[in-house]
Amino acid sequence: MGTVVVWDVGEAVPFVRLREQGNTQPVVELRFHPQQTHLLASIHSPGTLILWNVDQEAKLWKRDYRLPLTVMHFDPFSPSEMMLAAQAKSNLYRLSGLSARDQSEEQFRVTSPSSGDDRIREMVPSPIHGIIFVLFEREVVIWSLQEKRVLSSIVIDIPQAPLVRLVVCNEHPDLLFCLHEDGTLTSWWSREQGAEYILQCTWDLVKAKKRLGLYVFGMAANPKNETSLVVLSQDGKLAHWQYYRPTEDSVDEEASFHLTWLLQNVASPVSSLSVSPFSVVGEALVAVGTEDGVIQVFDILTSSLVAEYLVLQDQDAVRARAREGGMGTAARGIEWLAFDRLILFGVINLGESSWQSFLPILDMQTGNVTHFRKRGEAESTFIRAIRLNKTHEYLCVLLHKKPFELWDMKSRTIIRRVATSSYCTQLEWLPNPNPEDKSWREQFVFMCINGSLHHYEIADRQVQTAGSFSHPDLGFGIITSMSTKGDLLVVADSIGTLHAWNYKERKSKGFVTGRGFVRKVLFEPGDSSRVLALFESHDYGIWDLSTGERISDSKLLRKERTFSAVDLTWAASNHPMIATEDGSVRIMDWRLYETNSPFHRRALKDTHGRDEGRPGAFMDLLGDLMQHGTMLETPRGMFQQRQDPTWVAWMSRMQGKEDSVQRGYLKKRSPSKMKGWQSRYFKVTSRYVLYTKSHKDESEGKRPSTIPLSAILEVKVVDKTKGLFNIVTRGREFELMADTMPEAIRWMEVLEAGRQAVQADVQSMNR
Numbered sequence: 001m002g003t004v005v006v007w008d009v010g011e012a013v014p015f016v017r018l019r020e021q022g023n024t025q026p027v028v029e030l031r032f033h034p035q036q037t038h039l040l041a042s043i044h045s046p047g048t049l050i051l052w053n054v055d056q057e058a059k060l061w062k063r064d065y066r067l068p069l070t071v072m073h074f075d076p077f078s079p080s081e082m083m084l085a086a087q088a089k090s091n092l093y094r095l096s097g098l099s100a101r102d103q104s105e106e107q108f109r110v111t112s113p114s115s116g117d118d119r120i121r122e123m124v125p126s127p128i129h130g131i132i133f134v135l136f137e138r139e140v141v142i143w144s145l146q147e148k149r150v151l152s153s154i155v156i157d158i159p160q161a162p163l164v165r166l167v168v169c170n171e172h173p174d175l176l177f178c179l180h181e182d183g184t185l186t187s188w189w190s191r192e193q194g195a196e197y198i199l200q201c202t203w204d205l206v207k208a209k210k211r212l213g214l215y216v217f218g219m220a221a222n223p224k225n226e227t228s229l230v231v232l233s234q235d236g237k238l239a240h241w242q243y244y245r246p247t248e249d250s251v252d253e254e255a256s257f258h259l260t261w262l263l264q265n266v267a268s269p270v271s272s273l274s275v276s277p278f279s280v281v282g283e284a285l286v287a288v289g290t291e292d293g294v295i296q297v298f299d300i301l302t303s304s305l306v307a308e309y310l311v312l313q314d315q316d317a318v319r320a321r322a323r324e325g326g327m328g329t330a331a332r333g334i335e336w337l338a339f340d341r342l343i344l345f346g347v348i349n350l351g352e353s354s355w356q357s358f359l360p361i362l363d364m365q366t367g368n369v370t371h372f373r374k375r376g377e378a379e380s381t382f383i384r385a386i387r388l389n390k391t392h393e394y395l396c397v398l399l400h401k402k403p404f405e406l407w408d409m410k411s412r413t414i415i416r417r418v419a420t421s422s423y424c425t426q427l428e429w430l431p432n433p434n435p436e437d438k439s440w441r442e443q444f445v446f447m448c449i450n451g452s453l454h455h456y457e458i459a460d461r462q463v464q465t466a467g468s469f470s471h472p473d474l475g476f477g478i479i480t481s482m483s484t485k486g487d488l489l490v491v492a493d494s495i496g497t498l499h500a501w502n503y504k505e506r507k508s509k510g511f512v513t514g515r516g517f518v519r520k521v522l523f524e525p526g527d528s529s530r531v532l533a534l535f536e537s538h539d540y541g542i543w544d545l546s547t548g549e550r551i552s553d554s555k556l557l558r559k560e561r562t563f564s565a566v567d568l569t570w571a572a573s574n575h576p577m578i579a580t581e582d583g584s585v586r587i588m589d590w591r592l593y594e595t596n597s598p599f600h601r602r603a604l605k606d607t608h609g610r611d612e613g614r615p616g617a618f619m620d621l622l623g624d625l626m627q628h629g630t631m632l633e634t635p636r637g638m639f640q641q642r643q644d645p646t647w648v649a650w651m652s653r654m655q656g657k658e659d660s661v662q663r664g665y666l667k668k669r670s671p672s673k674m675k676g677w678q679s680r681y682f683k684v685t686s687r688y689v690l691y692t693k694s695h696k697d698e699s700e701g702k703r704p705s706t707i708p709l710s711a712i713l714e715v716k717v718v719d720k721t722k723g724l725f726n727i728v729t730r731g732r733e734f735e736l737m738a739d740t741m742p743e744a745i746r747w748m749e750v751l752e753a754g755r756q757a758v759q760a761d762v763q764s765m766n767r
């Protein structure tokens with residue numbers, strides 16, 4: 001609490017930590033100085049303002065205010081001045097001077113003229129000198145700093161929800177965007193400076209919630225294209241909305257919002273993880289189970305959501321889980337039966353030593369769920385774990401204080417209930433030491449509560465003891481987890497001891513972790529003898545069984561990063577995957593320290609003559625990344641970025657072009673019947689169709705009209721003899737004419753290729 005961390009976003013590493021000694025108050029707001037980027041201002045709850053020198057990692061000065069501060073901005077026209085707002089009593093402070101010796105302060109009050117509301121929600125500087133926008137619950141006040149009075153205001157009618165966020169466009173001072181409490185987006189437009197703002201268009205995100213699962217509570221504008229908005233939903237989804245406004249020569253065209261892409265997230269809270277063992281070219285899949293019975297399948301290579309299934313949300317489960325305050329049954333113990341099939345389990349506690357267990361099989365191709373080992377009635381026991389053998393032929397179902405069940409997965413029939421003198425606590429299948437050996441019989445070992453180890457094999461659907469399997473003392477506690485690899489068997493117990501036993505050489509080695517109850521232990525893929533362990537305390541670590549050394553331990557990193565784990569697995573060699581209590585899934589390095597992805601600069605063509613060395617170059621490249629590809633948040637060098645093949649083909653077509661694949665003059669029919677056909681200069685870029693009155697307009701800096709490729713529904717021929725073709729979008733059909741039909745065909749081919757590439761890219765992000 002109270003620490004400001006400054007990140008190198010390009011390399012995804014924190015390089016400065018700023019903290020005032022003894023200050024543990026949370027940080028409310030942060031602002032970099034617009035010109036002197038080594039200066040950083042921070043507001044700490046309730047009303048402390050601190051200016052930092054980031055390069056020197058030093059505090060320059062501090063000011064305390066009686067009222068809680070919520071918002072601050074540097075004056076864009078006078079960077080040595082700051083504007084601060086207190087949430088209560090509508091106090092605004094104008095602080096002049098960056099030096100503690102030469103500071104002066106001016107204080108004034110701004111209230112809502114229509115309601116008298118004095119609780120400021122947000123304050124945004126205007127691109128017009130001496131004007132600020134002050135946001136109240138139901139009114140946006142436009143305030144003059146020189147005259148200290150209200151110039152005008154936007155009053156929100158009662159049917160509309162209260163305001164949450166405000167975005168002011170610097171390039172278009174006549175345009176405002178508002179986010180409302182119910183998730184509604186509105187745009188407001190003023191015909192001229194100082195004139196009244198009128199409502200231009202509305203997008204009801206409550207309707208979008210039904211279609212997309214969205215409930216939006218945060219909003220930001222792209223600094224390079226302020227009509228491009230990103231909104232954040234309550235469940236962590238990011239949606240990109242493009243605002244379109246009518247052009248000067250449009251008559252019947254209306255302003256509108258369009259969804260261009262949706263970035264899915266991990267549904268939380270996460271309950272289980274399982275990486276697919278099946279190798280598919282170009283894919284690395286992981287299944288993520290949640291506490292509400294949802295299964296999400298992600299492609300690790302692209303960090304994209306492939307599919308989402310409601311598996312454990314049938315009516316009985318929902319009713320029972322509702323009594324516990326949830327929506328469905330937690331998905332646990334996920335195993336991959338095939339590249340497109342999963343099996344998992346879920347349990348509902350019905351009370352009074354009564355449970356109901358579910359063991360569904362999910363077909364990812366169709367979404368069908370088949371309940372395996374179906375039990376309609378309540379049971380006196382419940383499923384503790386499931387263990388699938390390496391060939392996916394047999395499944396062991398471990399029950400609480402009952403004999404475990406062995407099932408044939410092909411016939412889906414039970415082979416045997418294996419009972420011993422005491423019940424089984426952990427079970428593991430032994431790997432086939434020689435995959436070419438066709439005479440190999442599937443074998444498994446299990447530990448009982450009394451510490452005995454049993455070794456069984458399956459022959460012709462018969463379960464029998466596999467001979468002597470004597471073992472050394474494997475600890476004093478109850479065995480809580482096991483894992484096998486080659487001739488090695490590692491067991492972990494309730495007091496935190498790990499025992500590595502080579503059952504071929506009859507050699508064992510044990511050591512104490514000092515972390516208590518071990519919930520899970522897993523061998524690392526590959527040839528190493530390292531294991532990943534999860535403890536009841538939600539700590540985790542990596543140990544090398546060959547040397548008995550601790551490689552890394554999350555508990556030792558708590559001062560730097562606190563990630564409490566709920567489940568874990570190996571994503572790849574050297575890279576554990578951790579599901580944490582904050583609802584995230586992190587792929588870390590072997591030190592359990594780094595989980596950030598560096599931004600690898602890419603050689604994309606520059607459409608604005610930008611310079612890689614200037615400060616804004618990174619934002620340009622980041623914008624390109626958001627538009628053209630996806631990047632996985634994993635340790636450096638683990639996976640490579642992947643893009644949709646159609647998009648890659650489109651980008652390869654653009655290679656060697658300055659900023660477009662097609663440009664030239666076309667005739668466009670005006671929506672106004674009086675104007676008829678007009679000559680316009682068109683240009684097709686990687687994302688847009690741009691057109692202006694003349695090719696000179698671009699060099700003169702005039703803003704072109706735009707048609708997003710993602711908004712094009714169809715490109716169709718109208719008259720082959722005259723070179724007529726139309727671009728069909730959601731809200732309008734553009735009528736165009738080329739000089740010749742071959743020229744029209746070239747334009748249509750380029751437009752269709754761009755449309756398919758962009759829409760394929762959007763679909764790949766939304767899957």
